[in-house]
Amino acid sequence: MATPARPRSSASASFPRARRIRKRADFVRIQNGGHRVTTRHLLILVSAPTAAMPRGGARRGKERGAALGESGAAAVPPSPNAASRLGLVASRKVGGAVARNRAKRLLREAFRRFPELFPDRVDIVVILRTGAGSLGLEDVLAELRSVVPVVRRRARDALAASPPIAAARGADERAAGDPAPPARG
Numbered sequence: 001m002a003t004p005a006r007p008r009s010s011a012s013a014s015f016p017r018a019r020r021i022r023k024r025a026d027f028v029r030i031q032n033g034g035h036r037v038t039t040r041h042l043l044i045l046v047s048a049p050t051a052a053m054p055r056g057g058a059r060r061g062k063e064r065g066a067a068l069g070e071s072g073a074a075a076v077p078p079s080p081n082a083a084s085r086l087g088l089v090a091s092r093k094v095g096g097a098v099a100r101n102r103a104k105r106l107l108r109e110a111f112r113r114f115p116e117l118f119p120d121r122v123d124i125v126v127i128l129r130t131g132a133g134s135l136g137l138e139d140v141l142a143e144l145r146s147v148v149p150v151v152r153r154r155a156r157d158a159l160a161a162s163p164p165i166a167a168a169r170g171a172d173e174r175a176a177g178d179p180a181p182p183a184r185g
Contacts, residue, residue: 021087035154041132045125048162090128099133119155
């Protein structure tokens with residue numbers, strides 16, 4: 001008698017693409033300009049999100065230039081209730097492939113099961129440091145819980161420092177040759 005096949009757990013069902021940081025440009029942006037929080041085994045970078053390209057791919061020609069700011073990000077602001085996104089970086093300093101993947105899996109699990117540890121509406125990149133490969137889930141949670149107030153403060157700072165999308169777009173358009181609006185006085 002054959003046993004029924006167990007359904008495969010789908011990581012994308014509990015950790016959808018919209019919650020992941022996947023593009024190198026996003027990782028570089030966050031690593032260069034993110035607000036840092038450090039623990040013994042983790043470096044947490046928090047940054048305000050940029051607006052993403054609408055689904056369906058890039059537009060061509062003049063349409064694309066009109067719809068995008070100088071940075072190439074669409075001029076559509078992120079939703080105020082948007083969930084945070086997570087990106088993970090683990091170098092060989094963490095350990096071999098098994099240790100790196102296990103450590104990343106534990107952090108993704110903490111991100112999924114304990115959303116209260118992570119602020120909303122921000123992009124978060126966690127860089128695993130030496131020794132993170134030997135941590136268990138409780139160890140990861142203990143490190144994250146110890147810095148929750150600091151991470152929330154950094155998230156507020158990042159969101160406050162990011163200019164509104166519409167204001168940034170207006171500045172880009174003026175820089176492109178349009179005259180500045182007349183000053184009222």
